[in-house]
Amino acid sequence: QVQLVESGGGLVQAGGSLRLSCAASGSIFSIGAMGWYRQAPGKQRELVAQITSGDSTNYEDSVKGRFTISRDNAKNTVNLQMNSLKPEDTAVYYCKMLVRISPGISSRVYQYWGQGTQVTVSS
Numbered sequence: 624q625v626q627l628v629e630s631g632g633g634l635v636q637a638g639g640s641l642r643l644s645c646a647a648s649g650s651i652f653s654i655g656a657m658g659w660y661r662q663a664p665g666k667q668r669e670l671v672a673q674i675t676s677g678d679s680t681n682y683e684d685s686v687k688g689r690f691t692i693s694r695d696n697a698k699n700t701v702n703l704q705m706n707s708l709k710p711e712d713t714a715v716y717y718c719k720m721l722v723r724i725s726p727g728i729s730s731r732v733y734q735y736w737g738q739g740t741q742v743t744v745s746s
Contacts, residue, residue, distance in 0.1 A: 625649035625722050625735050632716060632740030639744070640706045645718030645737050647699040655721040655732065657694055657701035661714035661742075668717070672703060685711070708744045715739040 631643040647654065658673035672682045672692035680692055691704040701718055718737040723730050 625651060625720075625724065625733065627718055627720060627735050627737040629716070629718055629737040629740040632742045634743045634745065635708055637708060637710055637744055637746050639708050640704070641708065641742060643703040643705070643716055643718075643740060643742075645701050645720075647720055647722065647735070650724045651699060652723045652726055652730070654696070654699060655723070657692075657721075658719045659692060659701070659703045660717045660719060661712075662717070662739075663714040666714075671716070674701065705742070708742075710744045710746045712742060713744050714742060716742050 625647060626649055627645055627647050629645045631641060635641055655676045656673055659671045660668050661671050662668040670683060671686055672690055674680045674692045674694050682690060689707045694701045717739045720735050722733050722735055
């Protein structure tokens, strides 16, 4: 059983900053890609940022230059530093990790999601 627990959401004024963290715990052998997604009311969930096990990153166009994703493999954690926040960044933010719970190159990869954390940016 693997659990992802998020923290760091909240209410901030436009132009402000927040830092989201997501920590995985449980029966973990290794973690591959980690990512942050968001879902605004009435909209589909979208990828915000992703980081691979090799530390390659990609970002949704609207957050490039403002958000930074990072990972700490020793702590099984992924972070999202969000600067210059805009009202349109308001959403519930979810972390996702691709986890192997047993060794072996052919072992199954499981997808786990966090419970979501609300980010609200006021104008």
